[in-house]
Amino acid sequence: KWVIPGAVQYHGGLALIWHDVIVEWILDTLTQSTRPQRLLAAVHKKATRGNPRSVVKAIDEFCNQNEWAMNVGNEKGSEILDSVVSETNPGCVLELGTYCGYSTVRIASLLPPHAQLITLEFNPDNAAVARQVIAWAGVAEKVRLVEGESGEWIPKMKEQFGVKTFDLVFLDHWKNRYLLDTKLMEECGLLKKGSVLLADNVVCPGAPDYLEYIRNSPQYKSQFFKSHLEYTKAEDGLEKSVFLG
Ligand SMILES: C[S@@+](CC[C@H](N)C(=O)[O-])C[C@H]1O[C@@H](n2cnc3c(N)ncnc32)[C@H](O)[C@@H]1O
Numbered sequence: 001k002w003v004i005p006g007a008v009q010y011h012g013g014l015a016l017i018w019h020d021v022i023v024e025w026i027l028d029t030l031t032q033s034t035r036p037q038r039l040l041a042a043v044h045k046k047a048t049r050g051n052p053r054s055v056v057k058a059i060d061e062f063c064n065q066n067e068w069a070m071n072v073g074n075e076k077g078s079e080i081l082d083s084v085v086s087e088t089n090p091g092c093v094l095e096l097g098t099y100c101g102y103s104t105v106r107i108a109s110l111l112p113p114h115a116q117l118i119t120l121e122f123n124p125d126n127a128a129v130a131r132q133v134i135a136w137a138g139v140a141e142k143v144r145l146v147e148g149e150s151g152e153w154i155p156k157m158k159e160q161f162g163v164k165t166f167d168l169v170f171l172d173h174w175k176n177r178y179l180l181d182t183k184l185m186e187e188c189g190l191l192k193k194g195s196v197l198l199a200d201n202v203v204c205p206g207a208p209d210y211l212e213y214i215r216n217s218p219q220y221k222s223q224f225f226k227s228h229l230e231y232t233k234a235e236d237g238l239e240k241s242v243f244l245g
């Protein structure tokens, strides 16, 4: 366990430098493994195969007790992401940024029968871990994990996967891509009246250009949900934006 200075818990920028750069580098060096590999080991040890909520719980325990990781986390997950998924009851979902599959499992476990979730991840090591986490959770048949860059794959969604439009898009990849990929989804005709965009980390690390666009565009009705950066007390939140067509 790490004794974390108060400033690191409450200051988003410091928290990210500490957990996502310094501690990760130290632990990777000491253990000769990667954070996603350690997270996967915790899933295998603590979660029940075929039980998605036990996978989510095992990852949250690992991140609260052992080491921070960039999953959406339990606070934002249970209070915002789960509610939006349940209210939207989507048939077709796109997730941008899979990492280890934590939010993928959370979303997939709430989908109605026959719904499909496509999740994009460009880091092959993360994707390899995510595949195993998704399989362990027993939600693989609802999930198509696509390895590659969002900018390259969004334009191929219709032709490669037969997608008409997405009912829900969870944006949680690198923050400078939120705006570009939203405009790309619009251009590619992937949004319809009522499609919901849910963007994580709009405060920390922050996506100011995205917020400026989505809050001022007459094509969206947008709402902010205040919360905290995953596994910390630093300010963060999600932006839910409904496409009005
Ligand atoms: C914050 S993590 C995702 C966390 C995950 N949604 C969760 O809550 O469990 C962001 C991930 O997006 C991936 N990523 C970043 N930019 C991307 C892009 N343009 N296309 C595909 N993947 C991307 C990164 O490799 C990283 O694994």
Ligand SMILES: [Mg+2]
Residues within 6 Å of the ligand: 070, 071, 072, 172, 200, 201
């Ligand atoms: Mg996030």
